[in-house]
Amino acid sequence: MTIPSDTALNTVSVPDNFHQVFLTAQNYVRHYFSVAQSDPEKGLIEFSGERYILIRAASLSNEFFDMMALLYKDRGEEEARNLSFNFLFDIAHSIGKADAKSFFSKMKVTDPIEKLSAGPVHFAYTGWASVKIHPLSKPTPDENFYLIYDHPYSFEAQSWLDQGKKTKFPVCVMNAGYSSGWCEESFGVSLVTAEIECRAKGDRHCRFIMAPPSKIKQYINNYSKKAYIKYEHYKKIDIPEFFKRKRVQDDLRNHKAHLEQVIQRRTDKLKKANQGLEEANIALKVMLKQMEQKEKADKESFLINIKHSILPYLKQLGETSISHEQQVLLDRLEKNIHDITSPLISKLSSTYLNLTPMEIKVATLVKEGVTNKEIAQSLNVSFNTITSHRYKIRTKLGLKNKPKNLRSYLLSLEE
Numbered sequence: 001m002t003i004p005s006d007t008a009l010n011t012v013s014v015p016d017n018f019h020q021v022f023l024t025a026q027n028y029v030r031h032y033f034s035v036a037q038s039d040p041e042k043g044l045i046e047f048s049g050e051r052y053i054l055i056r057a058a059s060l061s062n063e064f065f066d067m068m069a070l071l072y073k074d075r076g077e078e079e080a081r082n083l084s085f086n087f088l089f090d091i092a093h094s095i096g097k098a099d100a101k102s103f104f105s106k107m108k109v110t111d112p113i114e115k116l117s118a119g120p121v122h123f124a125y126t127g128w129a130s131v132k133i134h135p136l137s138k139p140t141p142d143e144n145f146y147l148i149y150d151h152p153y154s155f156e157a158q159s160w161l162d163q164g165k166k167t168k169f170p171v172c173v174m175n176a177g178y179s180s181g182w183c184e185e186s187f188g189v190s191l192v193t194a195e196i197e198c199r200a201k202g203d204r205h206c207r208f209i210m211a212p213p214s215k216i217k218q219y220i221n222n223y224s225k226k227a228y229i230k231y232e233h234y235k236k237i238d239i240p241e242f243f244k245r246k247r248v249q250d251d252l253r254n255h256k257a258h259l260e261q262v263i264q265r266r267t268d269k270l271k272k273a274n275q276g277l278e279e280a281n282i283a284l285k286v287m288l289k290q291m292e293q294k295e296k297a298d299k300e301s302f303l304i305n306i307k308h309s310i311l312p313y314l315k316q317l318g319e320t321s322i323s324h325e326q327q328v329l330l331d332r333l334e335k336n337i338h339d340i341t342s343p344l345i346s347k348l349s350s351t352y353l354n355l356t357p358m359e360i361k362v363a364t365l366v367k368e369g370v371t372n373k374e375i376a377q378s379l380n381v382s383f384n385t386i387t388s389h390r391y392k393i394r395t396k397l398g399l400k401n402k403p404k405n406l407r408s409y410l411l412s413l414e415e
């Protein structure tokens, strides 16, 4: 197929060093759009076998903003405008990226400038705007990418002007989205575009700066200095972000995940603290039980001691020559001591008369079913000491060398 060549580049304005490559692109795109087919019966418009759709421009610009303002009336003018901006930018940026990919493959180009070249021409043929790239531009496939360009005849600014509406903000958000999408695909770097001046708000042109997100503010600042315009004016400029909603959603999701982690860590900490409290509670119960056991053993040994050390002397006193009156008092004393101690001392205690106070304590605890280890802890003596006491108790109770369980024996004494 022979494509008749143009000699003049008239669909786009570029610095001289880009002239030839854009002229080649213009020849290609012009021919591409010359092979047209329209068949309303089938609802079909095609250029070079590729299907296109026609959209009334105003419906995607000032009329879209109006509709969103009405829909989001309750949330205020600014939020409605931001939503419109984000929506139109995302759509246009996606279309720009997809169209770029399709043309790279059709034109079989690989160099970034060649890839870029068809974009503005395609833009002109599809009715978005014509493009004028300024000589200060340095489109390089890296972090230093800088493009400054105008879109004379932008369909967006035009739609507002045709309605007689003057805005306070730049309106050419689809122009910005489409061009940054195409360039992003051409240069393989992430790019954003800000429209710094717009005809819809009374500026002389619709002017854009395109750069990587990390550089855009710096470039706008530099431009404002050169143009002798206060930077304050440019601070208000919206810098669109492709699929901002997704980023916001991701941020929210990450924040939620972070909160869940914090909650989980706190729950784990509480669980641990709770476990510590439970363990302390168990230890306290054990201590309390040991104290109760010791108290019981102490009481029993105390009462036995009274019986041991007082009653024999009272008995001896009764055998001396005392008056009848003294005898009566002595009997009462003996009876009272017996009454005080008897109900409290178990039957087995009398059997212990020849046991030492310590052995009585041990025997009492053995009878209660307390282990040697626990008895040692209760009485604050070593394990071996308890074993030794047990041996002596068995001996004194006549159980030495007999296969009889000490506890069972002690219990049998109580029956």
Ligand SMILES: [Zn+2]
Pocket (backbone or CB within 6 Å): 154, 156, 157, 170, 171, 172, 195, 197, 198, 199, 200, 205, 206, 207
């Ligand atoms: Zn504009």
